[in-house]
Amino acid sequence: MDATFFALVGLVLFLALLAYLKVPGMMAKSLDARADKIRDELAEAKRLREEAQHLLAEYQRKRKEAEAEAAAIVSAAEREAASLTAEAKQKTEEFIARRNALSEQKIKQAESEAVNAVRSAAVDLAIAAAEKVLVKKADDGVQQALFNASVSEVKSRLN
Template structure:
């Protein structure tokens, strides 16, 4: 049984392909394994980065919520402080107005008392002057002397 050249070429080609395929297969598989490992590493890195990004996002969202809450609390405290200050200012103004009103009423009362005292002084001065004039006109001569003597006699009874 003899093989012709075409058969030998086919056999040689198959042996060549088998001989070349085994080392090429190992090289191709090791290259693919390396590429798979590289892709796995990139996927793991991407997952780590994603987890880190999600953590940062959650942190920033929490910080934003806290900042908003703090800002709202600050606004609330500022409004309360403003209301308290407004109330205190109104109370202080009310007290100041009341003190001014009391002071004005006191000054008016003092002025009235001074006016009444002055009028009384003038009335007394006028009465004394009128009495002096009347007495000086009536107590001259004999009738005046009789009147003075009579008053002196009545004096001890009036003093008792």
């Protein structure tokens, strides 16, 4: 009996002890439980992946809708800006036309006032010159007759 025999006996006893304590069944049960756990984790991972894909598709759809809405808003803003620009241009042109017309009217009025002032000054000058001429050439009798004629003419025009 050498050492290999005792090693063989020890091995057989060890295997018998393992069989008596049902270690292979516990190991199989443990491996089966671990396989079930891994299978459940894989199923959960698959479910989570499908859910993530569904969420991704939903977010992509929402992103496309948001992009379309943003494009519509930009388009509406561009149309409104163009409308406001055209309206502002039209109002500016109308304002300029009114200002030009008002300026032309003021120029005509100033021109008319200047012509009237010149006429008035010419009339005043002519009256003063006529008065000087009449004073030099007319005597008291002629002056009195002219004065009376002028007064009667004024009276007749006032009535």
